[in-house]
Amino acid sequence: MNIDFANLGLAYEEHKLAIDKAMSKVIKDSSFIMGPAVADFEKNLNSFVGTKHSLTCSSGTDALLLAMMALNIQPGDEIITSPFTFIASGETIAFLKAKPIFVDIEENSFTIDPAKIEKAITEKTKAIMPVSLFGQVADMNAINTIAKKHNLYVIEDAAQSFGATHHGKRSCNLSTIGCTSFFPAKPLGCFGDGGAVFTNDDDLAEKINSLRLHGQTKRYYHKYIGMGGRLDALQAAILNEKLKYYCNDIIRRQYVAETYSRNLKSSIIKPKITPENTSVWAQYSIRVKDREQVQEKLKSLGIPTAVHYPMPLHLQECFQYLEGKKGDFPIAEQISNEIMSLPMNPYLTEKQIYYITEHLNTIL
Template sequence: MQFIDLKRQYAALKPAIDARIQRVLDHGQYIMGPEVAELEAALAAFTGRKHAITVASGTEALLIALMALGVQAGDEVITTPFTFVATAEVIVLLGATPVFVDIEPDTCNLDVRQVEARITPRTKAILPVSLYGQVPDMDELLALAARHGLPVVEDAAQSFGARYQGRPSGSFGAFGCTSFFPSKPLGCYGDGGALFTDDDALAQAAREIRVHGQSRRYHHSRLGVGGRMDTLQCAIVLAKLDRFAWELERRQTLGARYTALLSATGLPQTGQLGLPTVRPDRDCVWAQYTVRIPSTRGPGREAVQAALQAQGIPTAVHYPVPLHHQPAYAALCCPECCPESLRAGREVMSLPMGPDLTEEEQGRVVEALRGCLEEAHA
């Protein structure tokens, strides 16, 4: 069993993907070819944003967004420590300081109630992460940001296709940013990403920054990076878009089925297993289906992972060590802060997930997990 079965996905899309790739090979415009503009138009329509700007990766999307907003040395950006390192990495690369705010224990998203207390005169932006495929409390966060005159940048790398109160992920704040890393809900076959905005000036800044700050050829009006998304990768995402609505529906069906099957085992009721929560005013695209294995009520996560692996069932941990305990970032925050992030890092475990997971495979995962937890509890 694959953790995410990209080979199975490719088999279903092979004619469309191969044709798209061949078209690029035929016209030979590997940098900023026609597929780039075509994909940007499709992404803008999908998110309902005025502008979509493709870039080299999700990390570049975050970096370019912050650069376009003028984040620089001495500034602070509020974010979560329970995320992939890129979220804070781009802040530090610009000479600014990430200010970490803890997560909600049930969704693992930024706890918006704790944000205002961390705002200072140096705060330049707020960067929430739509973790595991679910958008955080954006209405509350945007209202708070507006009161303080702060832009919000949504890190939607794991939630492209999700909706919050009817609005798509990526459509919130000054910028929405996403990743097309292969394992993401909408992925290419390498690195890629995109930014979304309704602001003409910010869009122009982002477009210039991604080509080394050029406003026209060899005229560099601002600092920039080499941040373009390759034409071939854009072509692959275009081919995948034709199946994406089905994949989103399938992900939500499988996510709900995981929750129902695992609830029926009785393990959540005994405290041996924690299930993810989805708020009633939003959905989740299940970039990961992530459960909690409390170490105080059973064998512990590592033992569970080993038992599942012995049965051919892969798992993953997103993320074992929060950023404020990572060596490169430890000095930015006291070790005792963000206790929910630390607890999540000890307990979370992601199960195989993806639109091409079968019900039979899902049943195997549930039965194996039930078996090893019940055996340990006996």
């Protein structure tokens, strides 16, 4: 059996007629930059997430940059975040010459441990950036309480949790600013790069809108040093069509995850969703010993796997200047040595899932 890890082709074929029509309209109207499709998509994002302002942008990485620029993060400022994440979370902090301060993760959720955050706060701390992992958010209520106590901003890196909930409230609407990604492999993905920034603060929204347009307040008048951070209208049109069916995609992802969990034997360490959360299952990740050997055996059977992430940020070469070392964040380090993601998308069949779990149960 040959199994597709993300099935991006089927994600297009399922809604091909509607997507093609939406793309054709953008092309016919020649409204490629900040056209009606962008405005329509942002309006629909507001309705979906529940925020007052949704501002699309060129990528999830640029969404994080725009958030920090809007909050006036300066060189030398400190932002607390997770070491177990994609590079963008720490990279964008460093890009602005601020300092990423890593805090270890919870073993079950893989997200930043709120109980360890306060010890990392100093007079230079300006914000906390909790990172969603594999479809669920961190303990945002606990993190917001800490932030309020210390007068800090909270930037939710929700690149992997768009559509998930925390205490019944949507991800991206849980803090000062929420950021997400529409990278093709995300649960809601476009056909290129894309992202969005979310806030309920009018002043922040006005500034972010300007920053993504090179700091313009009106054409050729620039209040801020900004960036070319706009979402292409073609991508907005595609996402607008896919958003109509996204709730059903989440339900199907949940069914795939439940089927995995039901069929995998109890000795395998499976993902756990905390009671206050729902997940959009960006990944279905288990923990295994001898990961490379397991991956090779599965590959020989036509079962693809992935590792998110093999090295925590504090051990990456680009962060050597922070003087991190092995043993600093033992849970993140252990998880990075054991984590392995199985195929996850709304199109996996029961037969395919059974094939995967049957072989995994035998191997492990």
